[in-house]
Amino acid sequence: MQDSGEHPSFTLAYVPGVTPDKWVRKWGERVPEVPLTLVQVPAAGAADVVRDGAADAVLLRLPTDRTGLHAIPLYTETTVVVVPKDHVVTAADEVSPDDLADEVVLHPLDDTLDWERPPGQPAIERPATTGDAIELVAAGVGLLIVPQSLARLHHRRDLTYRPVSAVPQSRVALSWLEDETTDLMEQFIGIVRGRTVNSTRCRPPTPARTKRPDDGTPTRKATNSKATARKTTSSNRHRTPHERAARRRLSPPRRGGNRKPRRRP
Template identity: 60%
Template sequence: MSSLPSLTVGYVPGGTPAKWARNWAQRHPQVPLQLCAVAAADAADAVRAGTVDAALLRLPVDTSGLAVIPLYEETTVVVVPADHLLAAADEITAADLVGEPTLVPLDDVVDWADAPGAPVDHRPETTADAMELVAAGVGALIVPQSLARLHHRKDLTYRPITDAPPCPVALAVPEGPQSQLVEEFIGIVRGRKAGSSRGQAQPAPKRTAREKTLAKQAARAAAGKVARTPGRAHRGRR
């Protein structure tokens, strides 16, 4: 006996697939959508291994064997203690971080080769661990805005870095032909309206000018035959 169809979507920390999941539930209530949290470093592998059918992940990553659909770019921010000098401004620039002690966790996802600041020797294992060290005054932390919100706490705050590179977010699926369910989910992610996703009935292709001309000629010919038929019948009754 075959199992009921379902779709599993992975998402990295800070990812927000809830809206898509709600839209899916409205359009396909008979097909469960399971959301699966995955570490940023494991998201692409999870898709390749088939652990998830698709994954919301951050770029850059190794995308071999994957089809990647860019979605949006996150603002890069710096997290500091709430009473830090940088918290006095609404936004900062990279120059404001020159010489500032910074933390670079092992799961860092910000692709900024020349990031400002003075990295401390200790690299915390996770971003969550780094947040604890920021609160302790060890250093500042540069992250995508969604991670700053995810790990929000009253003694910390964050400020956008206006000249920092953004953090791209994408949807990754296995390379090659997609299942109907994956195509439907891609349609939701891309904002297609219900009934217009790939796999649904497509509108008839537009006719060429020649096809339109031939259709008109055929219509006129048919109309002429209809018009002549009653005439012949009338003459036959005389």
């Protein structure tokens, strides 16, 4: 997204219970020049936030209406039952739907679990939100089955929770518009997928090298010392034996001792 001054920015929406902190920190390390704005949105209709253009991407729970959207599942949450601390089910480490058959189980309107039929006995009225349902659990009206992250979000000292087996689980996913996979979106996808900063999809493309035109000009000039050596060698080849002998007599003696000249036989 861009503001009125054409400065790039990135807006990430997320539903309650999801904690994007670690990805936001990574974004700050990798893309410090682009600010990331966090917006918490209700679970119901979270996908509409990106459809309406209010956010570039959203962290939501599946299943949801994915029409016109990409969605990458990130992780699966444990499903738990929230109960008063003195409830009988707290004696077990894990409970089954059969253990809750005689209990009133609250089913809030913003529930994201994909039930065919929730376990237990239905309440007379459905609470509007998960927060409202937590209050009813504390009042002893019934129990509540939710993803574990929501149980932690609404933690109370007088309540606790236990894992529930053989029930639907919540999957947290990253979602964005199908036709809006921008460079910034690719950067965030790479972060949540754990790509390294050196990944080819997490760094800008390297510009191609420009090939020099071949105009016949040598690419490297010979050094003066090499040129001089070649010139000296060439001139030595054209001297007569008498000229070379006279040059040797006039040259200073070499290092390494006074060696006597060989006598000719």
